[in-house]
Amino acid sequence: MFNLILFGPPGSGKGTQSENIVKTYQLEHISTGDLLRDEVSRHTPLGVEAKKYMDQGLLVPDEVVIGMISSKIDERPEARGFIFDGFPRTKAQAEALDKLLEFKNTQIHLVLSLEVPAEELMKRLINRGTTSGRSDDNEEVIGKRVKEYQTKTEPVATYYNHHGKLERVKGDNTIEDTFKILSKHIDKYLLPA
Ligand code: ADP
Numbered sequence: 001m002f003n004l005i006l007f008g009p010p011g012s013g014k015g016t017q018s019e020n021i022v023k024t025y026q027l028e029h030i031s032t033g034d035l036l037r038d039e040v041s042r043h044t045p046l047g048v049e050a051k052k053y054m055d056q057g058l059l060v061p062d063e064v065v066i067g068m069i070s071s072k073i074d075e076r077p078e079a080r081g082f083i084f085d086g087f088p089r090t091k092a093q094a095e096a097l098d099k100l101l102e103f104k105n106t107q108i109h110l111v112l113s114l115e116v117p118a119e120e121l122m123k124r125l126i127n128r129g130t131t132s133g134r135s136d137d138n139e140e141v142i143g144k145r146v147k148e149y150q151t152k153t154e155p156v157a158t159y160y161n162h163h164g165k166l167e168r169v170k171g172d173n174t175i176e177d178t179f180k181i182l183s184k185h186i187d188k189y190l191l192p193a
Pocket residue numbers: 009010011032033034036053054055057058059060061062065085086087088089093136145
């Protein structure tokens with residue numbers, strides 16, 4: 001099993017690149033953002049709770065997200081591996097993920113961090129807001145999401161760097177060029193399916 005985290009700020013292109021990686025390497029995609037939006041749209045108790053945070057640009061509490069991830073991993077025992085997108089977003093989530101994977105006799109092998117300058121991120125997110133229909137893609141909420149990222153999520157990169165698992169990748173090239181660089185890193189562990 002090969003497990004990858006795609007890491008990066010809102011708007012860095014994690015969603016787009018995850019799709020490419022999933023197609024090429026046949027990994028199971030776990031996006032906490034997508035899972036949460038699905039809960040919100042089905043008006044589940046978890047979704048109703050999560051929406052309060054998401055609409056304000058705040059992170060949803062760790063225990064909610066960790067529980068969701070755990071059941072997702074359990075649903076796919078035969079997976080070739082997982083790609084985590086938008087998770088872990090706090091050090092507590094990273095530690096919980098390590099424990100979950102250890103219990104399943106596996107681990108995170110690689111963390112690819114997409115690095116994009118702040119001005120470019122803001123441009124992309126505001127632009128996406130005009131078409132995405134996402135209630136958190138407006139200028140005020142985007143600002144809060146970026147702040148949450150800087151204070152709570154950036155330490156996750158340090159955590160994986162200490163474990164020797166972090167690779168930084170320039171994320172403001174074309175989609176194709178960025179994918180090529182990401183692939184080179186993944187190929188060291190797993191060849192395309
Ligand atoms: P982005 O484009 O900002 O990376 P996502 O689609 O990953 O957005 O997430 C949207 C929102 O869902 C976040 O702002 C946050 O409220 C919530 N969320 C997603 N993943 C997590 C997580 N791992 N921990 C806490 N909250 C999360």
